[in-house]
Amino acid sequence: TQLLEQSPQFLSIQEGENLTVYCNSSSVFSSLQWYRQEPGEGPVLLVTVVTGGEVKKLKRLTFQFGDARKDSSLHITAAQPGDTGLYLCAGVTGNQFYFGTGTSLTVIP
């Protein structure tokens, strides 16, 4: 089983603060994806990273894939209440997806 551990599990911050969420594994993946899920809805794909060391930016969100393609981080600058949700990472190998344990983020206005 290829486990993906996310940290922290829960995060509650004030609007305007910065934060980083981590996704770690001992396994190598061909790509890694990040999703955001709002209560009662399905996860929405935010980004896919495929190259070791790759950095992708999506407005205030910065995603990085580790050099060894085993881990990833998501950094949010100046968090807003609309960023509230469950953030999931998923490691992909072939046609197999391995989802992380999730980070529940609450941004307080």
Place this chain on the structure above:
Amino acid sequence: KAGVTQTPRYLIKTRGQQVTLSCSPISGHRSVSWYQQTPGQGLQFLFEYFSETQRNKGNFPGRFSGRQFSNSRSEMNVSTLELGDSALYLCASRHNVPGLGTEAFFGQGTRLTVV
């Protein structure tokens, strides 16, 4: 392009009953995966279908089954429902994107409550 459609959105069933959930993937996507999501266990993989064939299966009892039709629509069935089957059931439509590999797009889910 329409997204992934899951029906019904909400369902309440009694222990011992059976239930069938439906998923229509994004047009052109041939792979459909099913997941069970609960607060304690997170997202658990049930099975994946590709071109009407089950390609991968998670670690769930035989009460959980699925199938895929020629139009790629998929159904999952849970028989002899137990209280612990209460969860959000998610369907993901998957396809290969050149340069990015396989990407998954989720439906809104079906919230199943077993009483």
